[in-house]
Each structure stands twice: as C-alpha cells, then as structure tokens.
Amino acid sequence: MNEVYLKGITKSYGAHLAIPPLDLDIPKGKFVTLLGPSGCGKTTTLRIIAGLEQPSDGELTLSGKSVFSGRNSHFVPPEKRGLGFIFQSYALWPNMKVDRNITLALQQARKPKDEIQERLGEALKKVQLEGYQDRFPSELSGGQQQRVAVARLIAARNSILLMDEPLSNLDAVLRTEMRTELKRLSRDLGATTIYVTHDQVEALTMSDIIVVMKDGVIQQMGSPYEIYHQPSNLFVAEFIGDPRINLFDATLEQRDSRSVLHIGEIEINLPHALPQSSGPMRLAIRPERLTLHDAPVANSLPAEVDVVQPTGSQTILSLTSQGNAVTVLIPRFVERWPSRKVWLELDAEHIMIFDSRSGQLLQTTGGPIRQENAA
Numbered sequence: 001m002n003e004v005y006l007k008g009i010t011k012s013y014g015a016h017l018a019i020p021p022l023d024l025d026i027p028k029g030k031f032v033t034l035l036g037p038s039g040c041g042k043t044t045t046l047r048i049i050a051g052l053e054q055p056s057d058g059e060l061t062l063s064g065k066s067v068f069s070g071r072n073s074h075f076v077p078p079e080k081r082g083l084g085f086i087f088q089s090y091a092l093w094p095n096m097k098v099d100r101n102i103t104l105a106l107q108q109a110r111k112p113k114d115e116i117q118e119r120l121g122e123a124l125k126k127v128q129l130e131g132y133q134d135r136f137p138s139e140l141s142g143g144q145q146q147r148v149a150v151a152r153l154i155a156a157r158n159s160i161l162l163m164d165e166p167l168s169n170l171d172a173v174l175r176t177e178m179r180t181e182l183k184r185l186s187r188d189l190g191a192t193t194i195y196v197t198h199d200q201v202e203a204l205t206m207s208d209i210i211v212v213m214k215d216g217v218i219q220q221m222g223s224p225y226e227i228y229h230q231p232s233n234l235f236v237a238e239f240i241g242d243p244r245i246n247l248f249d250a251t252l253e254q255r256d257s258r259s260v261l262h263i264g265e266i267e268i269n270l271p272h273a274l275p276q277s278s279g280p281m282r283l284a285i286r287p288e289r290l291t292l293h294d295a296p297v298a299n300s301l302p303a304e305v306d307v308v309q310p311t312g313s314q315t316i317l318s319l320t321s322q323g324n325a326v327t328v329l330i331p332r333f334v335e336r337w338p339s340r341k342v343w344l345e346l347d348a349e350h351i352m353i354f355d356s357r358s359g360q361l362l363q364t365t366g367g368p369i370r371q372e373n374a375a
C-alpha cells in the first residue's frame with residue numbers, strides 16, 4: 001500500500017515555480033531519501049508533506065486519507081496529520097527537562113500516565129540515555145540532544161517519520177553513529193520514513209529508495225544499487241559516487257556484430273553487442289572500475305599519475321589521460337605510485353553510455369542489471 005502519495009503537487013513562491021507538477025508514490029514501511037543539490041526542492045517537498053507549507057495545487061494523501069486537495073480547497077494542518085519529525089535543529093524545548101521533552105505530545109494527547117512512563121523508559125533505553133531524564137537540553141552534548149529528539153520519535157510511535165538533514169550539525173563520528181541509529185529506529189518502528197539530505201553517503205547507506213531531484217523535478221527514483229549502477233542520466237551519475245564518476249567523449253562503432261568504443265585513438269572492445277546506433281556518446285566509468293598497469297593491456301588508455309591520496313582503507317589517484325582528468329580508487333593503502341606513466345584499464349563490463357546531447361543513459365555494458373552481492 002502507498003503510504004504517502006503526491007499527485008501533481010506544485011509550489012510557487014510569487015512568480016518562482018519551486019516545484020513543477022510533482023508525482024511521488026512512497027510505499028509503506030520504506031526508508032525513502034530525497035536527495036539533490038541545494039535549492040532542488042527537497043525541503044519544500046518534505047514541508048508540504050508535513051503540512052508546514054501549503055502547495056499551490058495538486059493532491060496529497062497520507063495513509064489513504066486526503067490531507068490536501070487543490071481541487072476541493074482541503075487542507076489538514078500539521079498537528080492533525082499524525083507525523084513524527086526530526087529537523088536540522090532538534091527543536092527541543094530549552095526550559096523543559098529531557099523527560100518532558102520526550103513525553104509532551106503524549107501528555108497533550110492525554111495518554112494514561114502508566115503508558116507515558118512505559119514509553120519514556122523504552123525510548124530512553126533505545127537511545128542509551130537512561131539516567132539523563134532530569135537534565136535540561138543545555139546540559140547535553142549536541143549528539144545527546146539529537147538522541148532526545150530520536151527518543152521523542154520513538155515514544156510517539158508515528159507510522160510516518162519525516163527527517164530534514166537531521167545529522168548535519170554533528171561531527172563526523174557522531175554522524176556515522178546516528179546514521180546507524182536512525183536506520184535502526186525506522187526499521188524497528190516499521191515506519192515509513194522520508195529523509196531529506198544533500199549527502200549522497202547518507203542516502204546510499206540508509207535508504208531503501210532514493211529520489212534524486214533537480215530543480216523540483218525527479219531525475220530518478222530507485223534503490224541505492226540502481227542509482228549507483230544504472231543512473232538514468234549524467235546528472236545522477238555525477239551527483240552520486242565519491243570520488244566522482246569519470247567521463248570521456250567516445251564514439252560507438254558496430255563492427256562484425258560486435259560493439260567497439262573509441263576514445264581518441266584507443267579502442268575498447270565491449271563484452272556484449274549494444275543495440276544502439278553508432279556515433280558520438282558520453283562514456284562513464286566509476287573510479288573503482290579502472291586498474292593501473294605499467295604496460296599496455298587490452299582496453300587501456302595511456303595516463304600520467306598526478307596525485308596519490310591514501311585515505312586508510314583506500315587510495316584515490318588523480319591522473320590525466322588524453323586531456324581528461326581521471327580518478328582511480330584502489331582498495332588499499334598506497335603512499336606513492338612507482339611510475340608516472342601508466343596504462344589505465346577500463347573494466348568493459350562496467351561502462352555506462354550516455355547520449356551526449358540529452359545526457360540520458362543509453363546502455364550499460366554489463367548486460368541486464370544485477371546485484372553483485374545478492375544470493
């Protein structure tokens with residue numbers, strides 16, 4: 001069943017159309033991330049779902065009930081939508097202790113005292129803040145305050161959770177910890193979660209479904225695997241992946257029922273014939289799909305090593321090849337590369353080919369999409 005359903009939702013600010021007609025269908029119990037660069041309309045979309053922003057037009061349904069209809073001038077206010085929120089500022093009440101911050105909504109809903117205590121205890125335990133209930137927010141670290149906000153969500157037991165960049169104020173270590181926490185929370189509550197971020201690592205690590213947006217328009221909606229391995233266009237391909245995907249101008253040729261890609265003088269023999277017309281294309285390949293050699297091998301380009309950056313478990317190499325900047329990711333610690341001149345082998349099974357004019361994905365070379373780690 002679809003838990004959150006937007007049909008033709010639009011939002012204008014004066015003459016500026018921030019969200020052109022938007023359709024979005026979010027299945028029950030999934031962790032869905034709205035991802036995109038600043039100004040792409042993620043927060044506006046989330047605020048529309050929350051009821052904090054009134055759309056200009058369209059229809060919005062939550063758990064099968066209409067909460068906004070432009071046609072019938074129907075609008076259900078946020079407090080009547082039964083949603084849980086965590087926003088960038090945790091919005092804790094500074095004059096209330098932790099226990100009251102967590103249980104305020106339950107008290108306002110006149111839940112029985114015993115039940116409130118039980119939910120408080122459970123929530124504090126889940127976020128490992130037992131013993132902190134008598135502190136004021138100012139007596140907690142940023143991460144602990146964040147966990148109080150999470151505890152409030154746990155206690156409320158909402159079936160739809162909305163989160164807007166909830167980790168952006170945290171340091172790197174806490175952010176990784178809270179990522180795990182929020183993913184576990186969403187799973188344990190069986191909640192439908194809509195999560196807004198511009199951080200692709202958060203999106204890839206946490207989501208069941210990623211919705212990539214640009215200028216208020218959905219570019220692609222799919223699993224993290226699909227978004228990474230089969231991006232629908234060059235925008236998605238370049239936005240997802242760190243280090244960034246490598247791009248080359250190439251020409252596709254059909255030769256003796258085989259497909260051959262030319263990058264300058266170099267030929268790349270593709271493993272499967274591609275039923276696409278010949279001609280100029282844009283070739284993309286992820287940094288981990290390139291291998292360095294000290295002599296030419298099949299499907300390789302001459303290149304020069306420029307900068308070597310070990311990050312611990314991996315090393316990022318910056319190179320130039322035929323005027324292109326190229327990045328290679330190696331899954332081990334390398335301090336320096338022995339030679340400046342190298343040959344870069346492209347894994348012909350993992351090449352993506354985009355239309356050079358429209359930027360749309362035409363083909364991936366590996367045949368039908370598959371999940372490498374699936375059973």
Ligand code: ATP
Binds near residue numbers: 016018041045
């Ligand atoms: P960020 O990551 O920076 O928060 P975002 O993807 O969440 O960006 P939105 O905040 O949804 O983007 O903004 C979408 C567009 O709507 C932007 O062009 C923004 O300038 C515009 N916008 C948002 N709120 C208002 C407002 N109150 N008045 C006028 N324009 C607005």
